[in-house]
Structure formats: structure tokens, C-alpha cells
Amino acid sequence: DVKVTQSSRYLVKRTGEKVFLECVQDMDHENMFWYRQDPGLGLRLIYFSYDVKMKEKGDIPEGYSVSREKKERFSLILESASTNQTSMYLCASRGPLGVNGYTFGSGTRLTVV
Amino acid sequence: AQSVTQLGSHVSVSEGALVLLRCNYSSSVPPYLFWYVQYPNQGLQLLLKYTSAATLVKGINGFEAEFKKSETSFHLTKPSAHMSDAAEYFCAVESRGSQGNLIFGKGTKLSVKP
Numbered sequence: 001d002v003k004v005t006q007s008s009r010y011l012v013k014r015t016g017e018k019v020f021l022e023c024v025q026d027m028d029h030e031n032m033f034w035y036r037q038d039p040g041l042g043l044r045l046i047y048f049s050y051d052v053k054m055k056e057k058g059d060i061p062e063g064y065s066v067s068r069e070k071k072e073r074f075s076l077i078l079e080s081a082s083t084n085q086t087s088m089y090l091c092a093s094r095g096p097l098g099v100n101g102y103t104f105g106s107g108t109r110l111t112v113v
Numbered sequence: 114a115q116s117v118t119q120l121g122s123h124v125s126v127s128e129g130a131l132v133l134l135r136c137n138y139s140s141s142v143p144p145y146l147f148w149y150v151q152y153p154n155q156g157l158q159l160l161l162k163y164t165s166a167a168t169l170v171k172g173i174n175g176f177e178a179e180f181k182k183s184e185t186s187f188h189l190t191k192p193s194a195h196m197s198d199a200a201e202y203f204c205a206v207e208s209r210g211s212q213g214n215l216i217f218g219k220g221t222k223l224s225v226k227p
Contacts, residue, residue, distance in 0.1 A: 004156075033214075041120070042219035043203070090156055094215075101147040101207060102215055104156035 001054050003027075006091050008103035019078040023091030031094040032074035034058075035067065035103065036087040043090065049074055076094050081112045117206050119215035127226045131202045132191040133175075134221045136152050136204030139185060145207040147215065148178055152200045160202070163187060172196070192211045 008023040025032065033048040035058075036066035045058030047066040063085060067075045074093075078085055080109050088109050120135040138144060145164050151159040161172025168180045174197075180188045187204060201222045205215040 005158075009154075040130060040219070043217045045214070048214065082136070090155075100159060101149075101205060102157075104149075106156045106157070107154070109154065 002094050004091055004103050005068060006089075008108050011108060011110045013078075013081050015082060015112055017078075017081045017090075017112075019079050019081050019082065019110065019112075021076040021078075021110070023074045023076070023105055024072050025074075025093040025103070026072065027093065027095065027103075029093040029095050029103075030033050030071070030073065031037055031107065032068065033092045033094070034064075035090045036060070037090055037107075039056065046055040049080065061080045078110075079112075081110075083112050086110060086112045115144075115216045117204050117216050117218040119202075119221050120221065121205050123224065125220050125224040125226060126194045127194055129193050132189070132194045132198065134202050134204075134223065136187045136190040136218060137185055138177075138187065138190065138204070138206045140206055143182075146178075146180060147205045147207070148172065148176070148187075148189050149203045149205065150174075150200050157203060160189070161181065163206055187219075192224075194225045195219065196225050196227065199223055201212055 004025045034046045035043040044060050049055045049068045065077045090107050091105040147162045148160040149209045150160045151157045157225045161170045163180045171177045176191045201220045202219045204218040
């Protein structure tokens with residue numbers, strides 16, 4: 001089975017801190033995604049990547065950046081954390097179209113105080 | 114543009130009752146369709162998928178969904194709800210004509226009463 005591992009389940013950070021959320025997948029998938037999930041808003045795509053060193057903005061990229069230096073690792077960076085970035089962050093990877101959709105990590109619940 | 118609509122943000126059923134979670138999609142080409150389940154404080158887990166084989170798709174935990182092209186629907190059902198089914202359910206569409214990004218519905222939270 002594909003495994004997508006997010007490094008932290010819970011994080012508490014202070015306003016203004018630079019925050020790194022790490023995601024690693026073990027199935028050589030080319031496509032990786034970062035979402036945030038908030039009550040009533042569903043999943044919103046922040047950034048995605050189709051290959052190493054490639055990145056594409058999703059629907060809500062403001063305040064975030066990403067890094068994909070290796071195929072298996074996709075990092076989400078909050079340049080200067082703010083309280084409105086308190087959320088659940090979900091990483092996913094995808095194999096071939098139509099096979100199994102996305103495989104998700106367990107999520108990181110980030111609280112910015 | 115593609116979209117997914119899940120009717121009802123909250124659905125409550127009694128244990129043993131039928132579960133019906135509704136999903137309608139819009140897509141210009143025949144889509145791939147998915148249902149995911151999310152238990153509290155966890156990531157999303159694939160429940161079942163439609164990829165143009167049989168229109169009635171069976172998934173894990175006794176769930177199934179039927180693809181109806183004429184109604185652009187992919188509703189999720191389970192004949193008899195169990196307490197452990199309480200979770201949030203997401204419908205998603207992946208268009209074959211696109212880069213393959215999934216478009217998610219906003220989710221339906223299922224409560225099961227004893």
C-alpha cells in the first residue's frame with residue numbers, strides 16, 4: 001500500500017514563526033498535493049507538484065510556499081504564520097489517472113497562537 | 114468548470130437504517146468518481162471508485178455507489194448503518210480530460226444514533 005507520512009500530527013506555533021510541514025510518500029508518485037481543511041469549507045487546494053522542483057498554485061496559495069527537492073518529499077512552508085492559518089493540513093499523492101485517486105496522509109492539525 | 118455538489122452537510126440516521134449520501138457532479142467528459150471517508154482527526158481514506166467499468170461499485174465496509182450518467186449522480190448507500198460509520202464523507206471527481214486533479218465536494222457528516 002502507498003504510504004503518505006506527515007511528520008507531525010499536532011503542531012502549535014506562534015504568530016510570525018516560519019513553519020515547515022513535511023510530507024513523504026513511498027510509491028514513487030509524481031504528483032503531490034497540499035490541502036487545508038476547515039469546517040464548512042471542505043478541502044481547499046493550496047499547492048501541488050507534478051515533478052521534482054515543479055510547483056503549481058492551487059486555489060489558496062497566499063501565505064504559503066512549497067518545496068519539492070526530491071520526488072518523495074513535498075514540504076509546505078508558512079513563511080510567517082498567522083492565526084487564520086490555524087487549520088488541518090492534508091498532504092496527498094497520486095499515481096496514474098483513474099486508478100485510486102489520491103492517497104492521503106493522516107493530517108497535521110496546526111494551531112497558531 | 115467541473116464541480117461536485119454534496120446535498121446535505123449533515124445526515125443523521127438510526128443504527129440499522131439505510132444510509133444515503135448524495136453526490137452530483139458536472140464534467141464535460143466521462144469522469145472518474147470517488148468516495149472518501151474521514152474519521153475524526155485522520156486523513157481521508159478511499160471508500161470506493163468508479164472508473165467506467167460496472168456502474169454499481171462496491172466499496173469497503175458494506176458501502177456501494179451507483180453511477181448514473183443521465184442524472185450526473187454518484188450517490189453512496191449502505192443498507193444498514195453501524196455506529197462505526199459515523200464519519201465525514203467526501204465525493205470527488207477526476208476528469209480524464211484534465212491534469213487529473215481531484216475536485217472535492219464539501220463533505221457530508223454522517224451521525225448514527227443508537
